[in-house]
Amino acid sequence: MSAYGSFSGFTAKFCRLNQIPPKQFREFWYASVEACYFGRKEGQIRHIARLLDEPLAVVRTVFGSTGMGWGHFSLGQRDSVWYGKLAYCPLCLFEGYHSHFHETRWLKQCPIHCVDLATEAVPQGPCARIDRETDKLAWLLDANAPGWIAADGG
Numbered sequence: 041m042s043a044y045g046s047f048s049g050f051t052a053k054f055c056r057l058n059q060i061p062p063k064q065f066r067e068f069w070y071a072s073v074e075a076c077y078f079g080r081k082e083g084q085i086r087h088i089a090r091l092l093d094e095p096l097a098v099v100r101t102v103f104g105s106t107g108m109g110w111g112h113f114s115l116g117q118r119d120s121v122w123y124g125k126l127a128y129c130p131l132c133l134f135e136g137y138h139s140h141f142h143e144t145r146w147l148k149q150c151p152i153h154c155v156d157l158a159t160e161a162v163p164q165g166p167c168a169r170i171d172r173e174t175d176k177l178a179w180l181l182d183a184n185a186p187g188w189i190a191a192d193g194g
């Protein structure tokens with residue numbers, strides 16, 4: 041897990057590593073995280089760090105910085121400007137990295153690389169939007185960052 045990584049990036053990697061579809065990840069996540077610690081953010085963050093065996097300081101940047109701590113997982117937290125699109129930095133993507141700050145509406149350039157952000161349309165379909173976004177991001181990472189699953193990015 042990388043600091044300030046996006047929830048969709050985390051989800052994509054988790055799904056690949058465990059060879060499960062996004063829907064199954066959501067069921068796992070709900071049962072093992074959301075159902076246990078509803079409304080207690082600090083408890084959730086500590087629980088996630090233990091569950092994933094990741095440093096608390098990093099987990100906090102991924103799950104503790106936006107909204108209720110679920111990044112863009114919660115549909116209501118994403119600005120409607122990005123509805124149906126996935127925003128990313130092409131150079132970060134080459135390194136297997138996607139951050140929630142890349143999807144901030146007012147941000148036009150990557151603060152790390154100072155290049156314009158790119159967007160990719162998320163296909164419509166019967167699956168939940170987060171599932172389609174996760175699949176799209178995984179597809180983009182596959183195409184641009186070979187080895188991204190093994191790397192510590194994303």
Ligand SMILES: [Zn+2]
Nearest residue numbers: 129132150153
């Ligand atoms: Zn970048």
